[in-house]
Amino acid sequence: MSLTLTTAHTWIERWDRQQEGYLPDRELMFAVIADAVTAQTDHPAPLVLDVACGPGSLGARIRDRLPSARVIGIDTDPVLLELARAAYGFELVDHNLGDPAWFSALPGEPVDAIVSTTALHWLPADQLAAFYTQAATLLRPGGILLNGDDMATHTVDIDYLDQAVGTGQIEREGVGDRENWADFWTAITAEPELSTAVAERDRRRWDHPENNNVTYEQHRTLLREAGFHSSGTIWQYGRRRILAAVK
Ligand SMILES: C[S@@+](CC[C@H](N)C(=O)[O-])C[C@H]1O[C@@H](n2cnc3c(N)ncnc32)[C@H](O)[C@@H]1O
Known part of the structure; x- marks a missing residue:
């Protein structure tokens, strides 16, 4: 049984409402990230990576704002990827970011923006450092990385x-x-239209921390070490921030 467009949208809508239970201003975060991508990018058809994209909510908002953008989502959850594939139709890469070759299926052209929401806290600190280094390699000079996530401060x-x-x-x-x-x-x-993806999700379960507890200050240090020349908060509500880094 294959996943219909209607069923995919129903589950994505439910996903978005569920996520808002943790992040009431999630849509505002998406809008702020889209503002920053728009401001930083002068390419007529920017290449934007939505990293750990889940069912594609952020990538879809970016594409709504920048219809000429080429958006590629990357994730390793087969259920969420299946929803994104059916609902949004942008390019998707099925890869675990813990694999140092996670970027190997991407087109070999400079990336204009790398965006992510509420996901990078799942990466152990060493994988996060490696991810930032690879992100800096993929981005064109002046390219931007935007990470929207909970980050504690040292203070x-x-x-x-x-x-x-x-x-x-x-x-x-x-x-x-x-x-x-x-x-x-x-x-x-229990959704019959997702039974194959659910079985694959059960098969490939991977270990990850609930929260890597990398602080805001440590994120900035890792970004500097990775080759980003500036970084800082462009939006914040409590612990939740959008951390921007420019290569
Ligand atoms: C809380 S969800 C957020 C999804 C999406 N960014 C959003 O805002 O709706 C976290 C996502 O990170 C993905 N993820 C976590 N660790 C990953 C890894 N090592 N490789 C690829 N994806 C990962 C999960 O599969 C999941 O889709």
Whole structure:
């Protein structure tokens, strides 16, 4: 049984609502990332990588903003890739970022922007460092990397406040009772149209930390060591930031 467009959109909509239970301003983050890609890129058809793209929500928003962009999503979850493939139709690469050759299936041309949301905290610190180094190699000079994710700061008093702000936001936005990650996965793994992808997901389960606990300051150090000449926060709400780095 193959995945229909309607079923794919239904699950992506459910994914997006579930993710907003953790990130109430997720759509704003997508818009900010699209703003930054647009501002930094003067190529008429920029090449944009959505790294750890999941079902493609960010890549789709980038393509809505920049219809001439060539968007390539990379992920290793067969279920989420199947949703992206059916719903959005942009190019997808099935590769684990922990494999040092994750970039080998990409076109051999300079990349204008590398974007990611709520994913790079799954990479152990050594893999994150290797990923940033490879990202700097792939980007053209002046190219931009944008990582939207939770990042603690070294400054303990400020990190305490950042966490309090995040908790307050969930309460204010009334998203605390959204479907959670575990319930979403219980539901989607029973979807008959995704049975082949679900079986493959079970087969290839890979070990990863829940959170690599790499701080904001450590991210910036890794980015500098990887060859990015500037980096900093372009948007923040509590611990959640969009960290931009320019090659
Ligand atoms: C919380 S989801 C976020 C997905 C998407 N970026 C979004 O914002 O909807 C984390 C994603 O990271 C992907 N991911 C985590 N570790 C990965 C790895 N080592 N290689 C490739 N993808 C990975 C997962 O498969 C999942 O799609």
